[in-house]
Amino acid sequence: MKKITFFIASLMSFLGGIGQSSNFSYDDYFYYKNNLFLKTPYVLITAAMEKSKAGDTTTAIKLLNEAATKGVYDTTLFTFYPETRFITKTAHWQSISQKIAHNRAIYGDPHNMQIITSDLNNFWVVFDKKDQPGIEQLIFKDYLMKGTPGLRTFFDMRMNSSVTKIIAFMHSHKKYLQSIRPVTQNLDRFKPLIITAANKLEALYPPAIFPPTTFSIGIFSAFGTTDGGAGSLIGAEFLCDTNTVVKDELNGWQASAKSDTSQLLGIIVHELIHIEQQTKSPENLLGKCIIEGSADFISQLVLGFNINGTHAHIYGNSHEKELWENFKKQMNGTKYNDWLYNGQSAPPGVPADLGYYMGFKICEAYYNKATDKKQAVKEMLTIQDFQKFLDQSGYGQ
Incomplete structure (x- = not known):
């Protein structure tokens, strides 16, 4: 793959010539299509996914190795996707995981x-x-x-x-x-x-x-x-x-x-x-809201406030019972837009992203019940069963 310095004009010319077989280069096309010129961990990993799907595991391994040298600090970037998970079964995984552990160690000092x-x-x-x-x-x-x-x-x-x-x-x-x-x-x-x-x-x-x-x-x-x-x-x-x-x-x-x-x-x-969260990947609204709510709740512990703690909490505290009843009906589903990331579609007079508030209240209840507060924070950051976490919090019971 050619090293890139500046290529917009040449890229447009190249793409315009894709239909002409004499000008077509698959390596160039793959390079530009996957934004590999950006050289970030994520583009390298997504490009590795494409190579893996095409059966080119040799190039996929090279791309994953390169990504690991770019400061990756979380192995789940490699293991989350089926197309790249194969790397954990190869002899390369020890080296890659060691690089990631090294990166985590570098980032361990605030x-x-x-x-x-x-x-x-x-x-x-x-x-x-x-x-x-x-x-x-x-x-x-x-x-x-x-x-x-x-x-x-x-x-x-x-x-x-x-x-x-x-x-x-x-x-x-x-x-x-x-x-x-x-x-x-x-x-x-x-x-x-x-x-x-x-x-x-x-x-x-x-x-x-x-x-x-x-x-x-x-x-x-x-x-x-x-x-x-x-x-x-x-x-x-x-x-x-x-x-x-x-x-x-x-x-x-x-x-x-x-x-x-x-x-x-x-x-x-x-x-x-x-970044600290090592929870199971959420599969429903409940999990998504607890992940967002725990980030707000722990922010509150660290700073004494959180970014969603004004309008959403004022509204939420005055409508808490009603919100909980509505949330219960939807929390096991995968429809998020009534509760999360709805800044451009929230009803008039209703704050956006009230799922953050619901997640916050669940985490608050869990923390308040805990005898060991530091352990409660750790458990919040490593949830593997969101329904169990809700049940143990006692919220809404």
Whole structure:
């Protein structure tokens, strides 16, 4: 596979020539189709899945080995998918699992936690050139490919790998982005507070790890995520100064989802807790809500607040019995949109994401019943049976 430096124009030419057999190269096509130029753990693993499905386990093993060298800290990235699970039965697994264990050890000290803001500087350089010819190439070369693994993972996982969408966002939200620019350029001041919060989390849960937290500017697709295995990824476009923010370019959901920096530690700790979670993969609404609710609940223990603790809890506490009765009817199903990730479809007057609140209340009940509080936190982070956890909490009984 060719090494890539900058390729948008040549890629378009290449794709246009796919129909001409003399120009077609499967290796090039596979390379571009799977975004391998991003060189993040997740794209390497997904490419390995494709190779495995095609019966090319030799290349799949090479890709998985490469992914392990990129800072992967969780073996489930390899074992979750049937197409890559074969690696655990090969002689390569010992080496790969040792690399992952080494990465976890590196991330075990909260004092060494990386808080990365360099992608923000690169964003503003290209933002100032958004009206120039060739902006597509500039964004790709000077923002994405010059950026950190966290940004490239965010681009892959939450920006649909689309430079076009970034350009459209720059133009449709240019006044808003200018108004939040000073906030994004001053996020380094939060590094000591983030490290302090990480230390508190370690005191509460000693096995905790602390991979990098990367701030970048996306397209209003995620305030925070740990998807992709590159640590905590924070969308700084959600952060503003309430006194200077320009809101007339925002839709209703964006206006409600933006946040001032008083909530910053809440989102970072919430995402850190998702990293710590070693629960069974949830199969229904109950499991999903407990996973989200436990991240909020443990954030509350660490910080004294959580990111969903204002409107949702005010509403939830005044409608708790009604919410529980409705939740019980749906909790064993896989329909989530009444309870989770429904910021753009919640009924008028009802806060979005009330599943976080229900999960929080279940975890709160479990914690309050526990004699050993630190053990209760550990059990919360390692749930293997969500129904049993609910039953043991006593919530709703």
